[in-house]
Every structure is written in structure tokens, then in C-alpha cells.
Amino acid sequence: MAHNHRHAGKPRRQPQAVIIGMMGAGKTRLGKEMAQMRGLPFLDADVEIEREIGMSIPDYFAQYGEPAFREVERDVVCDILDSFGGIFSLGGGAPMTKAIRRRLAQYVARGGKVVYLKADPHEAMERANRGGGRPMLTGDAEKRWMSLFRQRDPVYRQVANLVVPTRGMTPKAAAKRMIEMVAEHTVHVDGRGIEPYDVRIGEGALSHLPEVLGKQPVRVALIHTQSVQRHSDRARGLLRQAGYEVSDIVIPDAEAGKTIEVANGIWQRLGTEGFTRSDAIVGIGGGACTDLAGFVAATWMRGIRYVNCPTSLLAMVDASTGGKTGINTPQGKNLVGSFYTPAGVLADLRTLTTLPNDIFIEGLGEVAKSGFIMDPQILRILEDHAAELRAFSGETFLGTPLEDVVSELIERTVRVKAHHVSADLREAGLREFLNYGHTFGHAIEQLEHFRWRHGNAVAVGMVYAAELSSLTGHLDRDTVDYTRSLLTSLGLPTSWNGAGFDEVLALMHRDKKARGNTLRFVGLEQVGEPFHLNDPDSEAGRGRPSTVCRTREWNRSGRCEVNIRPECKVGADHPYTLRPRYSGEQPTATNWRDNGNEVTADQGHGGQWAESGAARSASAGCVRFAGSRGAASTLHPVGGRIRP
Numbered sequence: 326m327a328h329n330h331r332h333a334g335k336p337r338r339q340p341q342a343v344i345i346g347m348m349g350a351g352k353t354r355l356g357k358e359m360a361q362m363r364g365l366p367f368l369d370a371d372v373e374i375e376r377e378i379g380m381s382i383p384d385y386f387a388q389y390g391e392p393a394f395r396e397v398e399r400d401v402v403c404d405i406l407d408s409f410g411g412i413f414s415l416g417g418g419a420p421m422t423k424a425i426r427r428r429l430a431q432y433v434a435r436g437g438k439v440v441y442l443k444a445d446p447h448e449a450m451e452r453a454n455r456g457g458g459r460p461m462l463t464g465d466a467e468k469r470w471m472s473l474f475r476q477r478d479p480v481y482r483q484v485a486n487l488v489v490p491t492r493g494m495t496p497k498a499a500a501k502r503m504i505e506m507v508a509e510h511t512v513h514v515d516g517r518g519i520e521p522y523d524v525r526i527g528e529g530a531l532s533h534l535p536e537v538l539g540k541q542p543v544r545v546a547l548i549h550t551q552s553v554q555r556h557s558d559r560a561r562g563l564l565r566q567a568g569y570e571v572s573d574i575v576i577p578d579a580e581a582g583k584t585i586e587v588a589n590g591i592w593q594r595l596g597t598e599g600f601t602r603s604d605a606i607v608g609i610g611g612g613a614c615t616d617l618a619g620f621v622a623a624t625w626m627r628g629i630r631y632v633n634c635p636t637s638l639l640a641m642v643d644a645s646t647g648g649k650t651g652i653n654t655p656q657g658k659n660l661v662g663s664f665y666t667p668a669g670v671l672a673d674l675r676t677l678t679t680l681p682n683d684i685f686i687e688g689l690g691e692v693a694k695s696g697f698i699m700d701p702q703i704l705r706i707l708e709d710h711a712a713e714l715r716a717f718s719g720e721t722f723l724g725t726p727l728e729d730v731v732s733e734l735i736e737r738t739v740r741v742k743a744h745h746v747s748a749d750l751r752e753a754g755l756r757e758f759l760n761y762g763h764t765f766g767h768a769i770e771q772l773e774h775f776r777w778r779h780g781n782a783v784a785v786g787m788v789y790a791a792e793l794s795s796l797t798g799h800l801d802r803d804t805v806d807y808t809r810s811l812l813t814s815l816g817l818p819t820s821w822n823g824a825g826f827d828e829v830l831a832l833m834h835r836d837k838k839a840r841g842n843t844l845r846f847v848g849l850e851q852v853g854e855p856f857h858l859n860d861p862d863s864e865a866g867r868g869r870p871s872t873v874c875r876t877r878e879w880n881r882s883g884r885c886e887v888n889i890r891p892e893c894k895v896g897a898d899h900p901y902t903l904r905p906r907y908s909g910e911q912p913t914a915t916n917w918r919d920n921g922n923e924v925t926a927d928q929g930h931g932g933q934w935a936e937s938g939a940a941r942s943a944s945a946g947c948v949r950f951a952g953s954r955g956a957a958s959t960l961h962p963v964g965g966r967i968r969p
């Protein structure tokens with residue numbers, strides 16, 4: 326179990342978990358157990374209230390009545406919620422007070438975990454009655470308990486963000502389960518054309534399988550590779566226990582499994598075994614296996630329920646989320662497939678215990694990509710922990726501080742992915758940014774006949790994309806150098822020379838982003854600012870800067886937006902084109918200033934705004950946009966349009 330020291334290392338000013346539930350549910354016992362296992366302090370609200378009032382709760386009830394007690398309870402609970410960093414258990418009636426409910430809602434909104442401990446009613450009733458001393462159970466205790474349960478259960482459900490049923494569990498097992506659930510992170514994926522689903526990240530996340538599959542499926546095809554047998558055995562056990570008929574389907578490992586032949590073999594099996602539209606598929610494994618399993622789910626009877634259980638870092642952070650499913654063809658990577666949203670994603674950190682070091686490192690390539698395109702904090706975490714990450718060993722990783730680091734990286738990277746796919750499921754614009762480094766990367770994979778791992782190829786592809794961005798005048802050299810040094814520090818490759826550029830170019834023309842004969846890349850203007858780099862100067866594409874006549878410099882501290890080199894001619898014969906950063910987005914700046922001469926630009930239509938008249942008066946030197954920094958940054962100069 327993770328120590329839950331978050332990367333930022335800030336002291337916690339709120340409980341790690343708040344436990345609620347009926348009298349006798351075991352809140353105090355399990356809360357203490359949890360706290361001990363985690364090395365955290367524990368507080369019981371009732372003990373703190375008794376300390377505050379200086380007498381026992383039954384005596385206070387008898388003397389002052391319930392309303393007075395609830396007021397004291399409210400004050401004590403709210404104080405503790407604001408100042409205590411351990412495990413905190415509340416009295417059974419506390420969530421019935423409106424002010425406490427409000428505070429708990431604020432706590433949940435700040436990332437807090439309110440755990441509803443749901444015990445078997447008979448066991449809880451029996452425990453609550455034992456020894457007396459419960460003012461709320463005076464009279465017919467059992468009847469009273471049931472009546473309180475009917476009132477409180479809906480409120481507990483509303484207040485809690487985690488429900489833990491403890492029936493048939495030993496206290497130790499229940500406490501362990503609670504710890505796992507509290508440490509679990511959930512990223513919600515929603516958006517146009519998406520049936521909402523959750524990505525659950527944590528130790529034991531696989532145990533949500535029956536809940537995500539639901540009651541409808543009778544048969545479940547469990548698709549996996551031999552390499553993850555230990556984890557698929559666990560999944561099969563959970564599925565059988567929940568009453569599903571499980572068909573175990575083992576496919577060839579890695580890219581060898583992402584073929585039409587493998588898909589066809591599974592379709593035949595599903596047909597023979599009578600899989601209907603209400604049945605389901607679970608894919609458990611690396612990204613190749615889950616891409617294939619998702620593809621079969623998307624195509625069988627035009628789509629059946631699919632649960633994605635990633636077991637490699639790369640699959641957890643990337644392949645699991647966003648609904649891209651597919652297979653390779655002899656002509657290229659992922660050329661056949663569909664967008665098919667899973668019912669849920671269960672990223673169980675326990676599966677990483679068998680993951681080899683080199684495959685873990687490969688996954689860091691896609692993690693870094695998400696840092697470059699959107700979340701610089703990911704890059705800081707990678708920098709700070711490069712040595713530990715590089716030395717990753719699955720066998721020893723659970724329960725160490727590295728588990729928290731990895732779990733934070735997974736969550737952040739999945740959030741980056743969710744952001745892009747939520748806005749653009751079918752990859753019409755924004756989602757293409759997730760392809761940063763992939764145009765060149767996919768070509769390497771193909772030319773290497775998939776002996777190169779995807780994440781490694783993407784790492785080299787990112788270096789290429791950064792260089793290209795720099796050569797076309799968009800990215801400063803420091804960021805290119807930083808890209809290389811960060812990837813190297815993580816143990817990722819940054820160069821490749823397995824084929825001539827013409828072969829690479831031919832494959833890049835078959836990339837899914839290409840349109841007709843136009844090559845389309847994702848470039849970078851600075852960390853967190855990707856853009857569409859369409860049809861770049863062919864010399865720059867080959868890594869030669871000679872024909873690029875301007876560099877992009879950032880408008881920080883009064884520097885140029887665009888610097889046109891003195892040796893470049895700019896004029897009617899050499900138009901300088903500006904385009905929106907991606908089609909569909911209307912530029913907002915229509916004026917820009919060239920060496921002090923204001924030039925008015927025309928605003929066009931349909932997102933294909935281009936300006937060349939302004940270039941007639943442009944000359945070497947600094948060209949500064951008159952619009953605000955934000956407005957100007959919605960435009961970018963297209964490489965190769967200005968020639969010496």
C-alpha cells in the first residue's frame with residue numbers, strides 16, 4: 326500500500342479518510358486498524374466529544390438532550406475536519422447534521438475520501454447492542470437500529486464517495502480493502518459522443534470488475550497474453566465468483582497479437598461459444614492486447630460491452646483511455662480500427678509487480694509526451710525522480726514512495742488524455758496533439774518490424790518533432806536540448822538511424838494525420854503549447870535549417886514574436902503566411918506590426934485564415950503582433966514560406 330506522500334510533499338491539513346456508518350459497523354475498530362497499517366494517527370469523534378464535554382455521551386444526552394449534543398458534535402467534527410491529517414471516524418448520527426454534511430461535501434471536493442462502512446445489519450446490530458451505552462438504541466434496540474438504518478442509509482450514500490461492504494471479511498482484510506480504496510484515484514471521462522466511464526487507478530482496482538461489467542452479461546471473454554497469466558488468473562477468479570461464464574482466450578504477445586488473423590480467431594470462438602450482444606469482453610494486458618481486445622469488442626455484433634484492464638505502464642497511461650482500438654496491417658501501425666469507448670478502465674497497480682524494467686521505462690515515453698504537450702508538472706516529477714524511475718523493479722515497488730510517484734504520474738497522464746479525448750473523441754483537431762512524437766515514432770516501429778517498443782519509438786519521435794519545431798522557427802533550442810536530456814535521464818532512446826530518410830518519409834505520408842499529399846505533424850511552440858505543423862519545409866523535415874528564414878522567439882521580456890533573418894527576402898514573391906493554430910479556430914488578431922509599420926491583415930473564413938499581404942512590407946528583423954500575447958499565439962507562421 327502506498328504511503329500517500331504526494332509529490333508536492335505538502336503537509337496534509339485534512340484527514341486521509343473519514344469513516345461513516347451505522348452504530349456497530351466497526352468504524353472505530355477498522356479505523357484504528359487502517360491507521361496502524363498506514364502509520365497514521367486515528368481520532369474517534371465520540372472520544373473527542375467526551376473529552377470536550379467532560380462526561381460520557383449517554384450522560385450528556387440524559388442531561389441536555391440530543392439537539393445540544395448535535396451542536397457540540399458539529400463543532401468538534403468541523404474542527405477536526407479542518408486540522409487533522411489521519412484517519413477520522415464519525416459517530417453514526419453525525420452525517421444527519423446539515424452543517425456536517427456541508428463540510429464533508431467540501432472535504433470531498435478537495436479530494437477527501439468519505440468511506441461508508443457498510444456492515445451486515447445483523448452483525449452490526451448485535452455489536453451495537455453489546456455492552457449497552459448507546460443512547461440512540463434505548464427501548465427495543467433492534468427495532469430502533471433498523472429504523473435508524475432506514476433513515477440514515479440514503480444519507481450515508483449521498484455523503485460518501487466510497488462504499489465498503491464488510492460482510493464476511495475479517496477486520497484486517499476489511500481495513501486493507503479500505504486502505505486500497507482510499508488510495509485509489511479515479512479519472513472520469515465524459516464528453517460529446519462518449520458514454521461516461523471511470524479510469525480507476527490503484528492497488529486492487531481489478532476487484533471492481535463485476536461492478537463495471539454489470540448484471541447483464543452471462544458470458545465474458547477474458548482476452549490476455551501468457552505474460553500476464555498471474556493477473557488474468559485473478560481476474561478469472563473474480564469473474565467466476567461473481568457468476569459469469571468465463572472464456573479464457575490467450576493471444577500472441579505484443580504486436581504479434583494485433584493482427585486480423587488473431588481477431589478472426591476470436592470472432593470464430595465467440596461465434597462458436599454463443600456470445601450475444603449482451604455479453605462482454607475483458608482485455609487484460611499491455612497496450613497491444615487491450616487494443617486488440619477493444620477492437621474485437623467494437624466489432625463483435627457491432628459492439629459489445631468492453632472493460633479495459635491495462636497491466637503495463639504505457640497501457641495504463643495511454644492505451645486504456647480514449648477508445649482507440651485497432652490492429653496493424655502490413656502497411657502500417659493501427660491502420661484498421663475504431664473509436665470504441667470502454668465501460669470502464671481498471672488500472673490495478675498490483676499488475677505492475679511483474680512488469681520488466683525495460684517495459685516500464687518504455688511507458689515513461691508516453692508519460693513525458695503528456696508533460697510536453699500539456700502538464701509541465703509531469704516533467705518536473707520525471708526530473709526529480711529520474712534515477713528511481715529508471716531503476717524500477719516490479720518486485721519491490723509496492724509500498725514504497727516510488728509507488729506514490731508512479732501513481733501520481735499515471736493519474737496526471739490519464740487526465741491529460743481525458744482532457745483531449747473528452748473534447749475531441751474522433752480526432753478532428755485537439756486530440757491530434759496526443760500524437761506528438763508519433764509520426765516519426767510509428768515509422769520507426771514499422772521499419773524495425775516492431776522490434777522497437779512503441780514508447781521508445783515515441784521518445785525518438787519527440788526529439789524529431791522538437792527539432793522540426795525548432796528548425797521551422799517555432800521552438801527555442803533550450804527546449805530541444807531539454808527534451809533530449811530528460812528522455813536520456815529516464816533511460817529512453819533519443820536517436821535512431823535504422824533507415825534512410827526517404828523510407829521514413831514514405832511511411833510518414835501514410836500516417837493517419839496526413840491529408841492527401843500533405844504531411845501533418847504535431848509540433849511544439851513551448852512546453853504545454855503543441856500546434857499543428859502542416860506541410861513543413863522539406864529541408865527542415867530532413868533536419869536542414871538552410872531554407873528557413875525566420876525563427877520563432879517568445880514574447881517574454883519584450884523579445885520578438887517572429888524574427889525574420891536579415892538574409893531573407895520577404896515580399897510579394899515570397900509571401901509570409903500566417904494560419905490559425907489549428908483549423909476550426911478563428912484567429913482573433915487581425916493587426917500586426919512590422920518594425921513599427923502597422924499592417925492590417927484580412928480575416929478569412931472557415932479557420933483557413935491566411936495573410937500574405939502584410940509580408941510585402943515585411944523586412945528582416947523583429948515582427949511583433951499588435952494583438953495581446955494570447956491573441957497572437959493563436960497564429961503561427963507556417964514554415965518554408967519565406968525563402969531567401
Ligand SMILES: NC(=O)c1ccc[n+]([C@@H]2O[C@H](COP(=O)([O-])OP(=O)(O)OC[C@H]3O[C@@H](n4cnc5c(N)ncnc54)[C@H](O)[C@@H]3O)[C@@H](O)[C@H]2O)c1
Pocket residue numbers: 550552553578579580583610611612613614616636637638639640643644645646647648649650658659676677678679680681684687688778779780
Ligand atoms: N489505444 C491507444 O490509444 C494506444 C495508446 C498508446 C499505445 N497504444 C498501443 O499499445 C501498444 C504498446 O503498449 P505496451 O507498451 O503495453 O506494449 P505491449 O502490449 O506489447 O506490452 C509490452 C510487453 O510487456 C508485457 N507485459 C505487459 N504487462 C505486463 C505485466 N504486468 N507483467 C509482465 N509483462 C507484461 C506484454 O506481454 C508485452 O510483452 C502498441 O501497440 C501501441 O500502438 C495504443
Ligand SMILES: O=C(O)C(=O)C[C@@H](O)[C@H](O)[C@H](O)COP(=O)(O)O
Pocket residue numbers: 643647649658659691752756757759760763837
Ligand atoms: O489516443 C490518441 O489519440 C493518441 O494519439 C495516443 C497515442 O499515444 C497512441 O500511441 C495511439 O495509439 C496512436 O494512435 P494512432 O491513431 O496514431 O495510431
